[in-house]
Amino acid sequence: MTSTTPPEVAAHVESLIPKFHLTRLLKQDQAGRRISLLGTIDSQPAILVAERAAFATDSSHLTSFSTSLSSIKNLGANDIYSWFLASSGQFSTQPPDLKLNLIYPCTSQHEKKYAAQGLRMVTETPEIYAKYVRPFMQQKREQGRLNWVFNIIEGRTEQEDVIYREHGNEGFLLLPDLNWDRKTLSSLHLLGIVERRDIWSVRDLKKKYIEWVKHMRDKLLDSTVKLYPELERDQLKLYVHYQPTYYHFHIHIVHVSLEAGSTQATGKALGLESIIEQLEIIQGGDEAGMADVSLTYHLGEASELWEKIYLPLKDGQPVEL
Structure with a gap:
């Protein structure tokens, strides 16, 4: 969706985010995928809600998804099931922001379940x-x-x-x-x-x-x-x-x-x-x-x-x- 915000207004509001100074965490919900933060901008109270964006589902992004992950850490494995933490960014210093479950080899019934x-x-x-x-x-x-x-x-x-x-x-x-x-x-x-x-x-x-x-x-x-x-x-x-x-x-x-x-x-x-x-x-x-x-x-x-x-x-x- 294309933004209808005038460029000069967009530039102004975008400049506000780096000015945000955290006071405290208000809430973490949606299984840890969204946080609500209380803070200030130019000494005025502000609330910043951050939510992880939806995954890109076009072919080019999905094809390179597994190779774009970094800091992959195995949490456990049992039979055909394995689970991991990983970072979606390219830098190993970035905290893990993804939870991965791997079923390998999977069956047609697994495919039906997750489709x-x-x-x-x-x-x-x-x-x-x-x-x-x-x-x-x-x-x-x-x-x-x-x-x-x-x-x-x-x-x-x-x-x-x-x-x-x-x-x-x-x-x-x-x-x-x-x-x-x-x-x-x-x-x-x-x-x-x-x-x-x-x-x-x-x-x-x-x-x-x-x-x-x-x-x-x-x-x-x-x-x-x-x-x-x-x-x-x-x-x-x-x-x-x-x-x-x-x-x-x-x-x-x-x-x-x-x-x-x-x-x-x-x-x-x-x-x-x-x-x-x-x-x-x-x-x-x-x-x-x-x-x-x-x-x-x-x-x-x-x-x-x-x-x-x-x-x-x-x-x-x-x-x-």
Whole structure:
């Protein structure tokens, strides 16, 4: 977009930025991508909001993107996943301003997950879950897609990152999510991963597990604020995804102010407190649970669940897994 500001006015206002003298940071938001600064210009109060510009998406810029990075520092690697910090500038002295995740080698399903696609809202009844979705989950678990999770649980990778751990059938561990830069507390993102392998998703939680889930919640919160004393328990929120990205039960622990778009939106995230409350009020014995209720969520039109299950059901066609 071409500026309509007269040249003499543009030159004047552009000269103001170098005159800005910082008083203090007011706020950091959008997962650390925007800062609001209080300061002065010529002894008059001023606020400067700085936000990282959108990535250039033309072919010439994208072709040279990976080779233009400097100060690339690996944060960790597990199976086909690696994550890094890097600087977008050419000088090694520039602080890292990019968080990179690398999936190599990736699959067609990874490509579909990360591509732009339309969304659909679906309602998964207990019957649809039992007849179609549960067998679908079983297929995915048998394809080796959980190797990176098992590497962590079995102590082969990322052990230096484990913040808290309890062993046993009701064991679990806490460690940073690969999407967090591990330094910006306002965008803190940790994962609580259970050790047991019979709980694939929220659907496997039953009334008999209520005290265990509460115990996990308390330990995850306590361990987080112990490691990061700048935080208090009520500055954290815990949720699970349904559908999750992978079928091994895990809990997301994030800063309450983290803005993470669709990953925390209705149709994707279920608050852990709400799950506990629902388990407590579900009618039935100890075996009653989240498999007995309908769940509504959104799916990408390129996702296998949509293509293989919900689209055929919508069109009255047979489902073939």
